[in-house]
Structure formats: structure tokens, C-alpha cells
Amino acid sequence: MYDVAVIGAGIIGTFVARELSKYDLKIVLIDKEADVANGTTKANSAIVHAGYDALPGTLKARLNARGNTLYDQVCKQLDVPFKRIGSLVIATNKEEMDTIKVLHRRGLKNCIPAMKILTKQEIIKMEPNLNENVIGGLYAPTAGIVSPWELAEALAENAVDNGVELKLEREVIDIKKIEEGYCIYTKAENISARYVINCAGVYADKINEMVTSKTFTIHPRRGQYNILDKSVGNLVNHVIFQAPTDLGKGVLVAPTVHGNLLVGPDTEDIIDKENTATSSERIALIRKTARKTIDKIPFHKTITSFAGLRATPDTGDFIIQEAEEAKGFINVAGIESPGLSAAPAIAEYTVDLLKNLVGSLKEKTDFKPERRPVLRFMELNAEEKAAVIKKDPRYGRIICRCESITEGEIVDAIHRSAGARTVDAIKRRVRPGMGRCQGGFCGPRVMEILARELGKDITEIVKDGPKSYILIN
Amino acid sequence: MLTYEIVVIGGGPAGLAAAIEAKKNGIESILIIERDGELGGILQQCIHNGFGLHVFKEELTGPEYAEKFIHELKQMGIAYKLDTMVLDINKDKEIHAINTIDGFMTIKAGAVILAMGCRERTRGAINIPGTRPAGIYTAGTAQRFVNMEGHKVGKRVVILGSGDIGLIMARRMTLEGAKVLAVVELMPFSGGLTRNIVQCLEDYNIPLLLSHTLTEIRGKDRVEGIVIAKVDENKKIIPGTEQEFDCDTLLLSVGLIPENELSYNAGIELDPITYGPTVNEAMETSVEGIFACGNVVHVHDLVDFVTQESRRAGKNAAGYIKKEIKKESQTVHTHPEKGIRYIVPQRVRIANVGQKLDLFMRVDNVYQDVYMVVKINDKEIKRIKKKHLAPGEMESLEIQKDDLVCEEGSMISILLEKEGA
């Protein structure tokens, strides 16, 4: 019997689990996929928003503002790349300039620090590659960029190191009320817990309905992106948003923490909660829209495209509360954007909620807030490189030649807590296959290493899901 | 710090030929750095016949061709380091490389020869829409799995792109017992050698669908099917022409790109068409003393041309070390015009041209019965009749030294003219 079961190991579930692991509790974190962060958390804009966008008074506004301020510390503790590069909302005409003023006022109400309305000259100086038609914009220096899945992986690792049990490939198919709490049914096993926290992303409504009547609905809204090569990652220095208009929110152009360029997303209501396919029409639309602010984007340098699903609730705001009909069952649902930005604050808020339900929680004395630092070979200087290889020769063998990732880094990613089991899991942790060749060269070698380290046959190594076999035997 | 007169980066056919030639031209201290576990480059995975018709006058497999050079190299006692990756180079010809034995190395070279070959274009590079399941491979990756590691990658296969690797893999997969349903090509012509279309597709009744493109990939975990459609002359999809294939594997043979991150980071000028370094008649890049040859300069379809080009690079790198190259010379530029996509070399120092100047180029479309016309500053100096030209086949031509009298800044242009025009 666990004290708490967290369903869903996206950024929300992993943050909640890690926050809970500060207390004396027996915790289990459950996900249906073969790796953490394999839902929306791996496919979004990766922006830690400043917080001027959400309507004042909403949970979104409050938790975004608070979440943003918590990012530096947690990313430092967990050694996850995070850069506070600031954002600009660009106006190209008077209506858009009016919108910018509205956003500014909203930001002030949400208590967002240091925002400024800038002139054309100021903006061009900061972003010389923007189109000439910019007339002004809103600068928010506290906005940042992060690697959402690396953060979720690091949170999961740290949570496990602090006693949380991570159970992957456990799809929750039903939940039943039992005397002391709930019994969670998965194909592999049944898991019981006194309290359940539902962080199941686009499926949060389905999980909720396993214990109560329909109280909210989550609609998937798809957004697609292009990722461009690192050689053009410095096209912009800040996150560049277009001013929202009646026609839509526009698309953003931003560097990623790894130096690539991200362009997207569009918004499209869909029905299938699994449909993360990309489509030519939508990619074309994104490119066309992006050119309105920067027509210099070299789209021929695109290295990949992807799509993510927003978990849009029919209530309009984050739903973070105990289910009325199910005591001890907490929904953390409808976490659409700015869910990533708000995540650290959502975790605090959720744990406070739980504290109130339980009465009080006892803090651990031996909580370890830090995780073992990650050795990123290419970030070392010459001497450090030499020293590292001397200590462990596996750092002297480059596996991914696009991103210069060594065997040592890959082996480490496998053997950490909440470590990688699949080719894509390795890719998300240490990036081989994220570069220009997209794994063409290193894919087979990564498979060999996985097979060797996990004691499996190479034909058992999968790309991502359990049925995504790569070789046939 | 290690020092060598010449360091060759890449131990494929280009690097091997360049190193051997440099040694023959009197250079003693040469090092080849190769990141793979063996020398030979891409040739090691090309177990089919068809290499060496020009250089050895016999048909060899890729590994056999490579072995001839590796043998010669070893006999000559040229040093090489395997499993060693060059991380970066700079304009002072300082190289950083790592391996598990020597650790992190700084190597100072008198001259550098870049011979890093090329890599395959991927799905992302050509923006194929749809889901992202397992079962999508570049043809070269599949070739490696099948030929070098003895694995099977799939049972029902569609190949996108009709470059040589795709064609060769169509045959290979068929021989391995897979069903190759079609080779799908966007252009109205194949990007591969005619020889390969006959021997790899026609002989096995594999349909080649020209002017078609992929519109969708299906399947969440593993490929479950794909949809293709016809395109019009502007490469726009013609609605209503969609066709579905029930397959578990998609191979991509959508082109090769010279591997030039090292060159780019060293500040070497790259040609926007070839994606390789621009070079002069000596195969020297825009940085003095850094030479380049083989697929890193422009993608070759025949290894024999790689060998010839690389011998030139090796010889000239030796000449550079021995200070035999005339740096002060009138320089003329080559310029591709109508019908020609690119020309290598891009710059020519007249004083270094021997008896004749060799130029290499590719055309931009399929042409029948045309003239290849060479002009210097608009004055025609040569006209060669060509029965058949295709983008998949590299062309070359010679200009006699005597025809080359021209001043600094002159332009050698090449274009195609219709017969009778």
C-alpha cells in the first residue's frame, strides 16, 4: 500500500512526485510509456513564460508567475539547461501595438517584473534579423527557455533517489475505491494507494471518470513545429512572439537551450488523443506565418518536425482540486500552456492541497535536492576532456558525431535512476540522434550499447514504445 | 603536442589515396585519423560489385577496392589512428581529436587534407509529414545493419528516392527476402546511375515511380503503411492520385550532404550548391594549407573519380609542404551557367596548371543531344557533343593549358546548348 500514487510522469507528475519526496511518504509514480516525459512534455515550445498572458485572477496567472521564479533554483539543483533569455512580443501595426499594451497591463496585474514596451529601434538593436515592418513590442526579460523532457527526467531521477518508485509501461485501465483508498488497475499489476494524484495530461478526464462522473472534458489541440539546424540557432536572441490577433496567436521563433531554432506552433482541434502526426499543410502554414516577422528563416535547414497535444479543459483554467465525488483523489488536469512554466508552482500547490487533506506531512531530514551532475563532454575544456578520458576511456569514444556525444555519456544515461531503456530515451537524455543526421549513423551503435548494458539481445531494443521494434529477428 | 607534416582527416578512399600520393611525393610524416574501427570509409558497407573499372580496370566490391589501398598504405608505413574522432580544427592547422587510448590529443599539422566524406539526408531534412514510428531508415543505415551486422530491418519495404544507395538497397533487401514494393522518386528522372536502375530494379521487377512523393506515414509504434501521390511539373501534389502501400519499412535515399561541420567551424568557405569547401586547382580550400578531396568536396558517384581527385590533393599538399606551389599567380574563377549546377574547382591559379586543367561538374536535369560549351570571358574555347547527360552522373572535361591564356579575374564558364541552337 502506497501513501500516494501519482498517475502520469510528464513534467507535472514528475514535479509533483519530486515535491512529495521531500516528505515521509511511500510514493509511486506511474506511466503507461516506456520512459518519463513521453506525452506533451516532450513536444511543446519549451518556453518558461514570463506570465503576462494569462488572465489576472486565474490559477494559470498565479501559478505561471510563481513557477517562473522557481526555475533557476530547481534547474541548478538538478543540472538541467535553463536560460533566462527574455521574450519579445512583436507588433507590426497599430492594432497589434494596442494588443501589446493590453498584455503589458495584464502583466502588471499579474505582478510580472521588469517588462518594458520597446520602440522599433530598440527591438531591431536586440534582434537585427527581424523584418523591417516591426513597429514596437513588449519585452519581458524574465522569460526563459528550458529542456522540458530533460527537466522531467531529472525530476524523476531525483525523486527516485529520494525514495519514489517509478513504474513505467503501466497503463492505468481502471481505478476502484477501496476501504483505505484506491486500487489502480494496470495490465501488469494492481497498485493501491491512500491518495491518488491524476496528472495524466490529455487523458486526465478519462482517469477522473474512473472514479467519478464526468466533471470536465479535455480536448486535444495539436500544435506542430519545425526544428532547424544549430548553424542557424542564433538567428534570434530572445523568444520572439507575434502579437495575438483575432486570427490566431501567431507562431513563435526561439532558440532552444541546445542551440537549435524552434519555429511553431499552429493550433488545430483534433479528436484522437494519440494523433501527434505532422502534416505538410500545417507545416507550410507555420512557415508562412513565421515569415511575417522574420522572412530570413532558412527553412531548408530544418532537421525535423514534430507535433504536441495541448490538454485543453472545457473549464478554461487549470483544474487542481480534490474530486468532489472521490475523497483523496486529486485532479491536476487541464494543464495546457503555460503548464510547463507553472509546473514548479503547480507541484507546491498540489502538495499543499494534499497536506490539507492529510492534516500534516512530515518533512524528511535526508532529502537530497541535488542530483549527481551530468558530465557533458563537449562542454569541458581541453584539460578536463583529457582528464575524463584518462579516468574512463569510454568518454574517448564518440558515438554521435553530429552532437559529439561519447559512449561514456550514453552509458551514464542508462544507469542513472529512472534511466534510459529505449533509443528515443537515450536521445532525449544525451541527444545522440537529435542532430543533423537524426540518428542515421549512431542509431545502430546506441542500440548495441543499450543491448550490452541492459543485457538484452539487440533485436529486443525498441525505438520508443514497446511495439516500436527496429530490427526483426 | 603531436606534430606531422600532413594530417588526413578521414580514412575512406579519399583519405587513403591522398595519403599514399603525398608519401609518393616525398612526405615522410603523415597521419590519417579515422573515427571508425577500420579504414575504407563507406566502401566497407558496399558489398556489391562495380568499383574500380577506371583505376584498376576490373570490377571489385567496395571492401576489395578499399583493401588494395589499405594494403599499399600499410606497406608504405603510413601512420593511422582508428576509432579516433576529430573534434575540431583551426586555421593554424591545429587539430583536436580523441580516442580511448591516447585520450585527448592536440595535433599540429603542416598541411591538412579534409576527407570526411558525406552523410545521408534524413526525413527531417525533406520534411516528410506524419507520425514518427520505428521502421524508417536512411538507406545507408539499413545497408550497414544488413551488410555489416547481418540484421534484418523489415519485410515489406518502400524506398523513397532513387539515389544509388536506394537502388542498391532495393536489390539487397530483395535478396534478403524482403518484398520491395516500389521506389518512389520526386523528380521525373532517377538520381542514380543508369547501370543501377537496370541491375537493381528492372532485373527484379521493382517498380520505379517517377514524379511521385510521399504524403503520409502511418503507424504509431512501427510503420504500418505509407501514402504516396503524383506530383505535377512544379512538384505540387496532384489531388486524387494518392496510392497506399501496406509496408513496415521505409528507406530514405534522398541525397547525401558533404560532412563539413569541421570545415565550417574552421572558417573555411563552403559552396552553397555542393555544400563542400570551395577549392582551387590544387584542391586547396579557402584556408591556405588545408586541402580537401572526395565526397567532402562534392558527392561523387564513382569511387575512381574520388581516387583521382584525392591523388591530386595529396600531391599538392606535398607540394605545399615542399614549397613548390606557386601562391602568387593569376587566379581565374569557374562559373556554372545554363544547365550546369556546379563546377569543381571553383578557383584556378593559372601558374599551377600543368599540361591540362580537369574540371568536374553536374548538370541540373536530364538532357539528350546537347553541347557542353566552355567559354573564357564569353569567348568559346571548347564544344563537346553529349548524347546523354543526367544529374546522377558526374561529368568532367579537360582544358589544355594553351587555351587558358587569360588575365587575373577572368571567368571560365560552362553551359549547355541544344544541338542546332
Ligand SMILES: Cc1cc2nc3c(=O)[nH]c(=O)nc-3n(C[C@H](O)[C@H](O)[C@H](O)COP(=O)(O)OP(=O)(O)OC[C@H]3O[C@@H](n4cnc5c(N)ncnc54)[C@H](O)[C@@H]3O)c2cc1C
Ligand atoms: C504545442 C504546445 C506548446 C506548448 N508550449 C508551452 C510553453 O512554451 N510553455 C509552457 O509553459 N507550456 C507550454 N505548453 C504546455 C505544456 O507543454 C504542458 O502544460 C505540460 O507539458 C503538461 O505536462 P503534463 O505532465 O500535464 O502532461 P504530459 O506530459 O502529457 O504527461 C501526462 C502523462 O500521463 C501519462 N498517462 C496518460 N494516460 C495514462 C494512463 N492511462 N496510465 C498511465 N499513464 C498515463 C502519459 O503517458 C504522459 O506521460 C505547450 C503545450 C503544447 C501542446
Ligand SMILES: Cc1cc2nc3c(=O)[nH]c(=O)nc-3n(C[C@H](O)[C@H](O)[C@H](O)COP(=O)(O)OP(=O)(O)OC[C@H]3O[C@@H](n4cnc5c(N)ncnc54)[C@H](O)[C@@H]3O)c2cc1C
Ligand atoms: C551506397 C553507395 C554505393 C556506391 N556504389 C559505387 C559503385 O558501385 N562504384 C563506384 O565506383 N562508386 C560507388 N560509390 C561511390 C564511392 O564509394 C564514394 O563516393 C566514396 O567512397 C567516397 O569516398 P570518401 O573517402 O570521400 O568518403 P567516405 O568513404 O565516406 O570516407 C570518409 C571517412 O572519413 C571519416 N571521417 C569523417 N569525419 C571524421 C572525423 N571528424 N574524424 C575522423 N574521421 C572522420 C569517416 O568515418 C569515413 O570513414 C558508392 C557510394 C555509396 C554510398
